[in-house]
Amino acid sequence: MALQSKNFYDVIVGGGSVSGLLAAREISSNGYSVLILEEDHEIGTPEHCGGVVSQKGLEKLGVIPRIKTIENYIKGAIIKTKNSSFQINSENQHIIVIDRRSFDKELAFQAQSNGAEINTKSSITSVNYSDNVYSIKISSGKIFKSKFFVEARGVGQLIKNGYRNAIPSGQYEIYAPWIQKDIIEVEFDSELYPGYFAWVVPTGDGQGKVGVAGRHINTSLTIERFLEKKGKPYSIIRKIYAPLWTNGYIKPFHIERNVAIGDAAGQTKPTTAGGIYSGGMGGIYAGRSISKSLENDNDCSFLKEYQSNWINSFGNEFDRQILFRKILERLDNKSLDKIFSSISSSALDNISSTGDFDFHAAALKSFLNTKITVNFLYTFMGNEYRKIIKDLSKI
Ligand SMILES: Cc1cc2nc3c(=O)[nH]c(=O)nc-3n(C[C@H](O)[C@H](O)[C@H](O)COP(=O)(O)OP(=O)(O)OC[C@H]3O[C@@H](n4cnc5c(N)ncnc54)[C@H](O)[C@@H]3O)c2cc1C
Structure with a gap:
């Protein structure tokens, strides 16, 4: 049950973001040894997320965010097409905007407090499985071993595995007086953002995240045009580009003891590509099932529960979306x-x-x-x- 040697763990988690950290939290809370390998030099950075989430969703993830993690409270959304628009009041839905840099660190603290180890600047270069042991090599050449591997390396891993149809997106953090403090803006235009939309997520008075996504678009050019249309003045504080997954969950969620969670399992909403809640729950369900497997002599049949629990919670909704x-x-x-x-x-x-x-x-x-x-x-x-x-x- 406990650590067997310095580089042998019950579970290695590839990817230290929301789904990987929550899986690690669950597994380590049951007393098993977990190592999280994260390629970036800092948990939560670079942030590639709008951070829009419901407070109810966060409660289900077992997180009450600290005040400094909550950037904003959202009251509604303006939805626009080229020549039409309407506004929805969302106060009943208790939607907030979180700072993922801070949120992911909170999750890392929860995982670490339960006993998980986290290594940053540890990019996984290969995952090999033989004789019931995973050998995980990182860019420095070091090899770690484990009984289970959790694949939580995000959409990038899906693309590496040959899945197509991810949608390119770009998101800039900006300061601009035209950003409304508590209203999200969503703009549909089938020519500019085919298959998706542009958005403005306010993080405070006169500041927010502006983004665009669409099939086969040049994201930097499209976002610059969107900003031009909104008008000066604005200042760009940060730019990120990342693919979005809107094609639904990818079964099976595990092969042998290799368990995919979060974006790496396609657990993002097919409508908006939001995945903090649904992917986070993937991490929690997977973590619980892996713990049961470990408790029962590594019996993989318990992993089926992970897939059925997640599909019972989100399957119908995702199929409709x-x-x-x-x-x-x-x-x-x-x-x-x-x-x-x-x-x-x-x-x-x-x-x-x-x-x-x-x-x-x-x-x-x-x-x-x-x-x-x-x-x-x-x-x-x-x-x-x-x-x-x-x-x-x-x-
Ligand atoms: C522009 C944008 C806006 C978004 N806005 C929202 C939103 O408002 N609300 C919402 O719910 N969702 C949003 N999402 C989606 C949300 O960010 C993801 O669903 C969520 O972060 C998924 O978490 P994850 O842990 O599955 O994967 P990720 O967050 O993608 O994390 C994967 C981790 O794996 C690491 N990694 C990758 N390769 C390796 C490797 N070789 N070795 C080690 N580590 C590796 C990465 O560095 C990263 O930390 C948005 C996404 C984008 C791109």
């Missing part, structure tokens, strides 16, 4: 205008009062469920729309 994504990816700007301008104020009131940030497929359904929209989508998408409706009714 994928169908809504199919609709979004087909709409041109005229159609987006038409649909957005036909939303009734009662539908908006309903979404404002009953919407759920983490499980928003129901809100999307009511949003698209006006007579004008349904008729329009039947005409615009024909059989494809009929099939989506049929598939939705089965979930």
Whole structure:
């Protein structure tokens, strides 16, 4: 049960971000030895996240963020198309913006307090499995060994494994007087951001994160244009570019004792690519199942529980979101205008009062469920729309 030698661990976690740190916290809380190997020189840095999350989601992850981790409280969102816009009140959903640099360090502290070890500047270069032992080599040439390996190296690892269709994104931290303190802005434009959108996430008065993502776009050029349109003055404080995963979860979540979690398992929302909550829960479920396996002589059959627990929690929601994504990816700007301008104020009131940030497929359904929209989508998408409706009714 305890450490067997300096470089032999019960579990090695590749990737020290939200999902890897939560898995490590769970496993080490059960008394098993865990090493987290993180390629960056600092946990939480560079931050590649908008940090928008529900307080309910964070509670489920077992984290009450410190005051300095909470950057902002969100009251609503303005959703825009080229020639139309509407506003949703989200006060009931208790959405906050967190500073991932600080949040990830809180998770690292939780994991470490339970006994996990964290090594930064330790980029994994190879993972080999033989005789029930993983040999994990890092860039310095050092090799660590373990009984289980947790794959938590994010979307980059999916791309390395040959998965396609990740969406390029760019996000700048900026200071600009036109940023509204507690309102998120989302802008759809099928030509500028195909398959996704542009966003402004306020982190305070006159400061925030501005981002764009879209299939096959030049992200830096697109974000510069978005900023030009918003107008001067603004100052860019930080730039990041990172791929987003919106294609759904990837089964199986484990092969032998190699267990994928978080973005590396595609556990990000197909609508927005948000993954702090759903991927974090992946880490927690995986950590619990790995602990059970270790308790039972490394019996891998307990890992099936991880997959079924995660799919029971998120499977239906993600399947629905994928169908809504199919609709979004087909709409041109005229159609987006038409649909957005036909939303009734009662539908908006309903979404404002009953919407759920983490499980928003129901809100999307009511949003698209006006007579004008349904008729329009039947005409615009024909059989494809009929099939989506049929598939939705089965979930
Ligand atoms: C621009 C942007 C905005 C986003 N906004 C939001 C948002 O507002 N809300 C939300 O819920 N989600 C958001 N997300 C998604 C969210 O950031 C991820 O879902 C979440 O961080 C996933 O956590 P993870 O632990 O699975 O993977 P990641 O956070 O991707 O972490 C992977 C870790 O593995 C490390 N790593 C990679 N390769 C190696 C290697 N070879 N060796 C060792 N370590 C390695 C990386 O350095 C990194 O620390 C956003 C993503 C992007 C890109």
